[in-house]
Amino acid sequence: MCSERQKAEFSRNAIFISFFFDSANEVGTNLYQAPAKTWANTIEIAGCGQMNSDSQNENERRILEFLQKKESATNTSIAKEFSLAEKEVNEILHELRRDGYVQFQQELHVTRGELIMARITGKGTTALEATKVPASKSNPMAGYDYNRISRAIEFAAGAHKDEFRKGSTIPYIVHPLDVLSILLKNGASEDLAIAGVLHDVLEDTPRTRKEIRRNFGNAVGSLVEAASESEELTKGVSNEEKKKTWKLRKSQKIEKVRTSGRDVRLLICADKLANIRDLFEDWHSSGEDVWAKFNASKEQQAWYYHEIASAMITPPGGTSDISKMSAYRELERCIREVFGS
Secondary structure (H helix, E strand, O other), X not given: OHHHHHHHHHHHHHHHXXXXXXXXXXXXXXXXXXXXXXXXXXXXXXXXXXXXXXXXXXXXXXXXXXXXXXXEEEHHHHXXXXXXXXXXXXXXXXXXXXXXXXXXXXXXXXXXXXXXEEEEOHXXXXXXXXXXXXXXXXXXXXXXXXHHHHHHHHHHHHHOOOOEOOOOOOEOOHHXXXXXXXXXXXXXXXXXXXXXXXXXXXXXXXXXXXXXXXHHOHHHHHHHHHHXXXXXXXXXXXXXHHHHOHHHXXXXXXXXXXXXXXXXXXXXXXXXXXXXXXXXXXXXXXXXXXXXXXXXXXXXXXXXHHHHHHHOOOOOOOOOOOOOOHHHHHHHHHHHHHHOO
């Protein structure tokens, strides 16, 4: 069962990959084109009601609009225009320059601080224009903004562009696309679907929490952070070091799932289901040799999968229980087939 489903998923995702590689016209070597910044007025986080978005993001947008109108401006004139502290303006301008949205024509350190002459770049103009056009829905009846989901796929493909699935030559982006497919089939919200695409970006790539929140909003950022292992133990860490912390990282993940809400549980469930589908396929083709490519033995992996699946339905029948969802039922079946009861 897992084998046939895995083949179907891989075939569909290969079409997605082909589409994005063709659109980039570089067969994946430089797929990532920096997504436009998103500046939403409010963001709703499950269980937390409404909260204001990062005020700095709003100031970034306003400064870019000012630079677009004036062509170039000094930090002092920007501070005066928006009644902002010059130090705050300087910090925003430096960050916009790091992201490629502005260019400094002049930068002087003077007695009272710093004098900057900045102008907006083509990349900044493109990002700004994207925020002014209401996103179109490929299928309004479905309730998803597929342009936004496509931007997330581009972002993830760029972040993972030099990575492959363990012990294979399969581009890593296949895995986030598997997770996206599972989530959409299980009725995930748009934010949850996008978090599925981005769920490994924090752990495995140089991309940051701030970049995710700026481009896709606080709700997506919170979901990705909740589903990620500790960055201190994963980001830029060698495989040897990861082997040493494997049990600690997985124990932390299990405890996180026990106290998480339904969306985070479904996100982690989709990730584990996509992984075990691949594992099932590799196990049937390579036998017991498959375990050599992992940071833990078959026995340790069995412990982890059983425990995290149990955590997803604790307490039984609660509002966070996902036991009746098709993704969870398939995860349970695959765990039994690979590891036994």
